[in-house]
Amino acid sequence: MHRAHTIYKTLTGPQGQRMGAWLLTKKSTAPVACAGQQLRVYTTPVTSEPFLNGSSSAYVEDMYNAWLADPSSVHVSWDSFFRNSQEGGPGYQSPPSLAPMGRNEMSIASFLPAVGGGGGGAVGGAISEKTIDDHLAVQAIIRSYQIRGHHIAKLDPLGINSADLDDKTPPELLYSHYNFEETDMDRSFKLPSTTFIGGKDKQLPLREILRRLELTYCRHIGVEFMFINSLEQCNWIRERMETPDIMKISPEQKRLILARLTRATGFEAFLAKKWSSEKRFGLEGCEILIPAMKQVIDRSTDLGVESIVMGMPHRGRLNVLANVCRKPLSQIFTQFAGLEAEDDGSGDVKYHLGTYIERLNRVTNKNIRLAVVANPSHLEAVDPIVQGKTRAEQFYRGDGEGKKVMSVLLHGDAAFSGQGVVFETMHLSDLPEYTTHGTIHIVVNNQVGFTTDPRHSRSSPYCTDVARVVNAPIFHVNADDPESVMHVCNIAAEWRATFHKDVVIDLVSYRRNGHNEIDEPMFTQPLMYKKIKKLKPGLDKYSESLIKEGVVTAAEVKDVKDKYEKICEEAFDNARKETHIKYKDWLDSPWSGFFEGKDPLKVQPTGIKEDTLQHIGKRFSSLPPNAAEFVVHKGIERILKARMDMVGKRTIDWALGEAMAFGSLVKDGIHVRLSGQDVERGTFSHRHHVLHHQNVDKATYKPLSNLYPDQAPYTVCNSSLSEYGVLGFELGYSMTNPNALVIWEAQFGDFNNTAQCIIDQFISSGQAKWVRQSGLVCLLPHALEGMGPEHSSARVERFLQMCSDDPDYFPPESEEFAVRQLHDINWIVANCSTPANLFHILRRQIALPFRKPLILLTPKSLLRHPEARSSFDEMVEGTEFQRIIPEKGPAAANAQGVKKLLFCSGKVYYDFTKARKEKGLEKDIAIARMEQVSPFPYDLVKAECAKYPNAKVFWAQEEHKNQGPWTYVQPRFDTALSGSRDVNRPNATESGGWFSSIFGGRKSAPEPIAPASTETKPRTVCYIGRATAASPSTGSKAQHMKEVAQLMADATALK
């Protein structure tokens, strides 16, 4: 109420001149547009909102300013209206193009007769200007509270900062030109339909209006929602915020909050007592997070949600696992014991591990599945992964509207505003093939990021401002007011269930300790921490207030506390009996049934029936079935015809090879999803998986979705222009179900580095850290083709450098050599040179009895290269992926006479064969293609080298020497040629261990074998390729051609 008086008393100042008066005074002085205001151009007629409803007055004002600057910038109807108004015409008249009134709107005239109290009312039927002005002013004030009330809400439990980093009261809240007097405070004003503060009352005294607005918008909840451009959604929120007594809850509900807060607080206290010097990133200062999450879950389960996928940072993670997911406390406590793992993998620190729990929600009595996705230290990196996993779960459940599965993302204040991936993830939220139909974001806003104050960590007022871009309502709430927190949690859950859009809860709180428990916060935030030290913990405050209210007794409070401590002590005793930890207990994506009963070293065949090839080939090359109506582009018609001709000749090119792989998988019930920038057509216009009707907008036809009536779904989707977000999303998607081929394609391979964190932290090391597998495929266009530095290299050297196989270890040769290698490595890196091999390697992803990520370099010029074709013979039953394609030409028949054996990878093979032919050296130089670079095909390299005993062995690459595969292959060639070297022993835990954890006891790390070479002189590999360079490629075409010529000369030189 204090501010209401302040407002009333300080009703002065020029700002207030602008609202209302210009509309209503007949002789208005020309108002001045706001300094710095952008000129906006309004060229469409106003049809969406009626005049002067709650959200249109700002619009009208904007329009007026635009009109002032340039009358032609507004619609002609507004032009005439403003002109009329200025020229002393009727003060108010409806603009001509107004839409009919909606459910929640009233005409301005309806306000006027209902004037009560003193002041200027209607005199003799005429309405005074003051009456109209005053009513408009009341409307404007209501609206101002709705828009800006949050700026002055008491959000900070410390009372130091303003959550929006601005202590000032926005002048917009103080409309000063209406000249209210103290006597006006008791005048009644009819309430507009865009407010719900009246409840059943249609009019209220000004004093009461202001009081209610203060209570609603300026107490412990600050809500930002008026930027949402849907009147329905704004009203929906207004109703849940403004309705009198809306926040009243029952004593039972209060006791439930107290019990939950007690557990949250007790958990941290217990850890602090037992492991005082261990880092755990405690939640102290924002313990309300736990009751808040539980409230979100309860309400969402009430509304039909059955599965929740969560992503969160370090802060409070153990508490979430214990008290939200109800992970057994003893499992959590064993993480502190420094025990060795019973199963394999390299593991991760306790505050990064994931979990998966299925349990009964005791409040709603419904079953619920909760997964917390494992994450690296890299803040916010898990966001897109959670979304992908959620989307996939929705997909497999047929939950097209997200009613059963939802995602919850937790954030820190500094990370939420600082990390770009938050934005990239948010921008997926409404895309048809990426939406999860609304995410509930909860920010643990402790007003500090490690040692950095918010004023140094963000330029936006709130740490949540990124969410405004997707029109998500944002609820800032003082975390020391548990009931306000629960209220916004309910609204958030209902919002998501109603509108299926994102929503943000900003828990404005503090951090009682340093960044972690060992840190000294007084070094950097002395004043803040002086205050924190004096502050009563949230639990104490709430229990005291409930005792005062008579909801609980002090004895009951103590009892709840003691009981929880006893639970913790018992779990602690149980944990002490454990001798090992199990990484599998921390798996976030269990694939029940996938591994059981499988021979872990048996790969299913990848060759398929001729009939299937024919069928898919024809369907993929056909016009839509309703071809007479569906107008296809002439160029596409030609492409389809060329495809059909190839199929007739039992031949495939790149696009057909890919389509055959996808088509044969969907035929077998395997869902295929291809996502990335412009993947539908293909960056290089080779794919065309979506045909567009040339005359009907959005009418499309997807051949691969129309192969078989009972096929699995095929999804192909152009993504937003993001790598970090989209790659993360697809990785998450791939984690949900192993029986799906999930593919992300980079526009050019080099763009993968903007998703480096997903590659380093998740794809290459996810299995080792979190015993979680993924068969994700990354298609990375790669090759030096004179397109300049940025479109040449996928930086294959980096992927290879991260491969976990030992360069000095030649695994034992056996029938299972290839699959065992695949099993033991962290990911596969390949660069195919034929469409058939592309076909096989894609199918092999599913044929494997386990899942490994596949980094697949893809060609550009080969997409149309006449020689880069394969025959059906290379794909039919009995054929398989070729890790190495050996020389098959005249040199193979002249093995003893071959002087040079070149190994290469990718499209450069075609350049080498051409150069060799031109020089007439086809009998002298053998060229073998290494299609799978990692795991390294030791056995086949050895065999190929042995076949040409008199040849010098070379690795030839088009990349620069410090790039490309050279540094990876060189030591491995030596090992292949000389056998295992005794440099070190393979790491048995890493390479074989995971295997046993899944398949039970069958280890795959045998002893190194003795050198196999019988040659007297040790052979070694030599390098052919470009010299070292900083850049992947020259930018000059001429220089490029010179380099190519030199490369060809080197490759074909016999001296």
Ligand SMILES: Cc1ncc(C[n+]2csc(CCOP(=O)(O)OP(=O)(O)O)c2C)c(N)n1
């Ligand atoms: C991408 C990334 N950069 C830097 C860090 C190092 N780091 C760890 S916590 C932290 C501060 C996080 O602040 P905030 O998001 O507010 O969370 P809080 O710790 O306050 O809960 C930083 C900078 C990190 N983990 N991830």
Ligand SMILES: [Mg+2]
């Ligand atoms: Mg913080």
